[in-house]
Amino acid sequence: MTLRAALEQQARSNTSLGSPFTARILQLLAQRLSPGTELTDRLFHWPGELGPIGQSVPLRLLAGFHALVLTGACPELVAVYPPHPAPEEDDRIWAALESALRDHSKLLHHWLDNPPQTNEVRRAVVMIAAGHFLASRFDLPFRMLELGASGGLNLMWDRFALMLPDGQMGPADAQVVLRPEWRGDLPTQAAHAPVILDRRGVDISPPNVRNADDALRLQSYLWADQPERLDRTRAAIGLFDAKVDQGDAADWLVDQLTRTAPDHLTLIYHTIAWQYFPTETQTRCLSAIKAAGRRGPVAHLSMEADEHIGNGAAITLTLWPDGQRLTLGRVDFHGRWIDWTAP
Numbered sequence: 001m002t003l004r005a006a007l008e009q010q011a012r013s014n015t016s017l018g019s020p021f022t023a024r025i026l027q028l029l030a031q032r033l034s035p036g037t038e039l040t041d042r043l044f045h046w047p048g049e050l051g052p053i054g055q056s057v058p059l060r061l062l063a064g065f066h067a068l069v070l071t072g073a074c075p076e077l078v079a080v081y082p083p084h085p086a087p088e089e090d091d092r093i094w095a096a097l098e099s100a101l102r103d104h105s106k107l108l109h110h111w112l113d114n115p116p117q118t119n120e121v122r123r124a125v126v127m128i129a130a131g132h133f134l135a136s137r138f139d140l141p142f143r144m145l146e147l148g149a150s151g152g153l154n155l156m157w158d159r160f161a162l163m164l165p166d167g168q169m170g171p172a173d174a175q176v177v178l179r180p181e182w183r184g185d186l187p188t189q190a191a192h193a194p195v196i197l198d199r200r201g202v203d204i205s206p207p208n209v210r211n212a213d214d215a216l217r218l219q220s221y222l223w224a225d226q227p228e229r230l231d232r233t234r235a236a237i238g239l240f241d242a243k244v245d246q247g248d249a250a251d252w253l254v255d256q257l258t259r260t261a262p263d264h265l266t267l268i269y270h271t272i273a274w275q276y277f278p279t280e281t282q283t284r285c286l287s288a289i290k291a292a293g294r295r296g297p298v299a300h301l302s303m304e305a306d307e308h309i310g311n312g313a314a315i316t317l318t319l320w321p322d323g324q325r326l327t328l329g330r331v332d333f334h335g336r337w338i339d340w341t342a343p
Contacts, residue, residue, distance in 0.1 A: 001046050001049060001051050001052050001054075001076075001242045002050075003030075003043055003046065003050060003057070004034070005024045005026070005051070005060050006032045006040055006050035006051045006057060007029050007033075008026070008027065009028035009051055009052065009058075010026050010051070010052065010056075010058035010059065010062075011023040011024075011026035011030065011054065011058075011149055011176075013025045014026060014223065016310070017333065017334055017336075018064070018206025018218065018226065018334075018336070019223040019225055019226055020225065021081075021082060021086055021223070021224060021225035022067040022182050022223045022224065022225065023196075024093070024268075025062065025065065025093070025097070026058055026062065028090055028093060028094050028097065028107045029058075029061070029097070032094055036171050037101070037102075037105070038105065039101060039105040039108055039109060040101070040108075041111075042109070042112065043057065043061070044131070052305070053274075053275060053305065055276075056115065056116050057112070058109055059116045059221065060112045060114070060115070060116065061111070061112065062223075063110065063111050063116065063217075063218070063220040063221045064100075064104075064107060064108040064110075064111030064112065065077060065097070065100055065108075065222045065236065066081075066219075066221075066222070066223070066224055067111060067205060067216060067217070067220035068100055068104055068107065069081045069105065069224060070216060070217065070219060073104060073107070073171075074096070074099060074100045074103065074104055074262060076095070076099040077096045077099070077100050078095070078098070078099055079096065080085075080092060080093050080096045080127070082224045082225045082227070083225050083227070085290075089169025091224055093157040095193070111220070112215075113259075114205055115204075115205075116221050117150040117151065117203075117205075117207055117217060117218055118150065118218075118221045118222070118272070119150040119151045119152075119153045119154065119218050119221075119233065119236075120222075120229070120231065120271075120272075120333075120334050121153055121154065121160070121176060121178070121232045121233055121236045121335075122178055122179060122229075122334055122336065123154060123271045123272070123303060123331075123334070123335045124154045124156075124157040124160050124162075124176075124179065124335070125162055125178050125180050125335045125338050126301070126303045126328075126331055126335070127157040127163040127269065127301070127329065128157050128158075128160065128169050128178070128314055129162065129169070129171060129187040129328075129338070129340060129342075130167060130269075130301050130315070130317060130328060130342075131157065131158065131190075131267075132187060132188055132189050132190045132193075132194065133187060133188050133190075133317075133328070133342055134194070134265060134267065134299055134317075135190035135191040135192065135193070135194040135195075136188045136191070138265045138297060138298065138299075140200070140263070140264050140265045141194075141195040141196065141197045141264050142194055142195065142196050142197060142265050142266075143196075143198045143257045143259075143264050143265070143267065144196060144198065144199045144267050144268055145199065145200055145201070145202075145253065145256050145264050145266065145267070145268045146199075146200070146201035146202070146268075146270065147201070147202060147249045147253065147269070147270040147273055147274075147277075148203060148204075148249065148270050148272075148273025148274070148276060148277070149201075149202060149203050149204060149206065149215065149244050149269065149273075150163075150203055150206065150207065150218070150244075151203075151207045151208070151218050151237075151240075151244065152191050152199075152201045152203075152206070152209070152211040152242045152243075152244035153209065153233065153236040153237065153240060154219075154236075154271065154307070155199040155200070155201055155242040155244075156199070156236060156240060156241070156242060156266065157178075158193065158194055158196055158238050159171060159174060159175075159176070159239055160174055160176040160178055160236075161174035161176070161178065162178050162180075163177060163178065163179045164182055164185065164186060164187070164207075165182055167189075168195075169187070169189060173270065175235045175238065176232055176235045176236050176301075177241060178232075178335065178339055180331075180335055180336060180338050181337035181338075182335060182337075182338060183337060183338065183339040183340070184329055184338070184339045184341050185340050185341060185342065186337075186340070187340055187342065188342070190242075194311045197264055198243070198255070198315045199242045199243075200242065200243050200256065201243070201244040201245070202241065202244065202245045202246075202247055202248075202249055202252040202253070203245075203246065204243055204246070204247070204248065204249075205246065205280065206244040206245070206246055207330065209237045209240050210237075210240070216239060218233060218237075219233060219234075229334075232306070240263055246281065248281060249277055249281055249285055250277075250280070250281040250284035250285050250288065252267070253284075253285050253288050253289070254284070254288045257289070257291070257292035257298075260292040260293075260296040260298060261295065261296045262293045262295075262297070263296075263298075264296070265298070265299060266292060266296065266297070266298045266299070267299045267301065268289060268299070268300050268301070269297065269300070269301035269302070270302060270303070270304070271303040271304075271313075272304060272305065272313065272333060273304075274302065274304045275305060276303045277302065289318075289320065290320065290323070291322070293320020293323070294320075294321055297319075297320065297321070298319070298320040298321075299317060299318070299319055299320075300312070300317070300318040300319075300320070300329055301317050302315070302316045302317075302318075303315050303318075303331060305333075308330075311330060312330045312331050312332045312333060312337070312339075313330065313331050313332075313333055314327070314330055315328040315329050315330060315338075316328065317332055326342065326343060327341065328340065328341065328342040329341040329342065
């Protein structure tokens with residue numbers, strides 16, 4: 001895929017995900033960006049897959065621009081970004097983008113170095129619904145292990161509230177309240193809220209959400225014309241109380257699963273992260289999960305893109321020791337809607 005094609009594809013995706021301003025930025029980049037500087041040459045000669053099923057290069061660049069806005073480092077960009085009204089003239093926006101590319105290439109290079117770290121809090125709708133589904137089937141406390149956890153905000157899902165057509169899951173006084181469009185069946189609500197023994201995650205480059213620079217990095221991957229996402233993320237940072245380790249997902253998971261036991265349910269999950277793992281890492285993770293399932297109850301929850309492009313992510317759940325695979329439904333990549341079809 002060429003850079004232009006990747007930018008145009010991401011623009012269409014951003015439009016469908018309710019971010020017309022960032023889609024406009026991406027379209028301008030697709031139409032007007034050209035090689036000739038160290039930064040743009042790097043973009044045009046990027047090795048590997050640039051698009052959303054690969055290294056998501058357009059999202060890396062978009063996040064770099066947003067970081068310049070959030071910090072106020074590029075006044076030209078600040079002036080054309082939300083909450084200011086978007087200029088009618090594309091030339092004004094392009095002039096601001098050119099200023100950023102020219103004057104802040106060092107920061108933009110840094111943002112290009114790392115894969116997206118969205119930590120989209122609304123994805124927790126999947127964990128909340130699946131958590132109650134599992135709690136209704138297993139009368140056991142949970143030990144949670146998240147792969148590709150980024151900053152680990154969604155390890156706190158049991159402290160978020162999920163609003164449903166017939167009521168609410170989660171604490172009545174939750175600081176983070178999720179209101180997706182609910183489609184399909186209503187989820188099973190466990191008699192008792194899931195009990196969490198331990199919550200831990202791994203990421204190849206985890207941001208420390210208590211660190212101002214890392215918190216900026218997380219927020220930069222949110223889209224400037226969706227301020228409610230920023231508000232939710234900041235509220236989730238205020239609740240954070242978990243451990244995210246740095247390392248390879250497979251090495252980490254093999255070690256963590258040595259503590260699998262019959263007296264708790266080991267819940268392993270990942271949301272829009274699996275595609276970034278090398279094939280060898282994926283294979284080793286699956287082998288480790290299968291082996292752990294022989295020592296105690298294990299659930300593998302996945303929210304990932306599949307071949308059904310344009311229809312969100314698939315939600316699947318595999319239960320061990322028998323390897324039963326269940327389809328729980330589909331969900332918008334940002335958790336705006338969920339179509340729940342759990343048995």
